[in-house]
Amino acid sequence: MIENYLPILILIGVAIILALLLISLSRIMGPYRPNVMKLRPYESGMDPVGQARERYSVSFYLVAMEFIVFDLEIVFLYPWAVRFVKLGVGTFFAMMLFLVILFLGLIYTLKKGTLDWDFKQIKK
């Protein structure tokens, strides 16, 4: 059973040996002239301006809230819709209550301005 994995072991060995061989060959045979500039980032020959890790808002938080509102709604609506008649009147009102609560959440996010990105920029 374990012998079946012998080709994989050989493959790993060959890969490691080949990689080491190629790296050491190019190091031994090719020219090796390190300098400071070779370690610097390439920015068309200029000094890099600012940090690469800049933070910028994509309104992700609000979109995520919106997504959760509709996602949860769908998750609970589908099973209920399949068994709609069998589950009866009580479940119907329970679902309506659930929908109302989520609808209130939707109104809350809308009031917070989830869908008014452009409007906010124009106001500035």
Added chain:
Amino acid sequence: MGLESALGEGFLTTRVDSLVNWARSNAVWPMPMGLACCAIEMMAFAGPKYDVSRFGSEVFRFSPRQSDLMIVAGWCTYKMSHAIRRIWDQMPDPKWCVAMGACASTGGMHRCYGVVQGVDNFLPVDAYISGCPPRPDAVINALMKIQDKIKTEHSVLLDT
């Protein structure tokens, strides 16, 4: 000669130097340092009609990390010279340099305080091309000169 006769038909012996130089000279990847109108001729040099891929140099690299040959095409101001020198320093060895056109070679018609009078003031130039701007044929000629130079160089075990 002894080794070849011992191996028989179908074998070829060579020196490592020759083999490496042959490979290097037929894969000279240029770094297009286009600064002015010469750059248009440099593009023609890479394009279909002049077709530099016959010489293995069609792979224009826009990063110094992967290029062997810097083609300085156009007139170089003092302000730009620092950027060019930095890109040259960032190119891996071995590397070669072509000064393309009158401006890159000598400053050309720009005989003024702002223009470096020839990029050989700060770069080790291997081949100069005359012309304003030079024809793509001339750039191919310079490339062939570079290839000839590579073939005569001692190439392996330089820095071990």
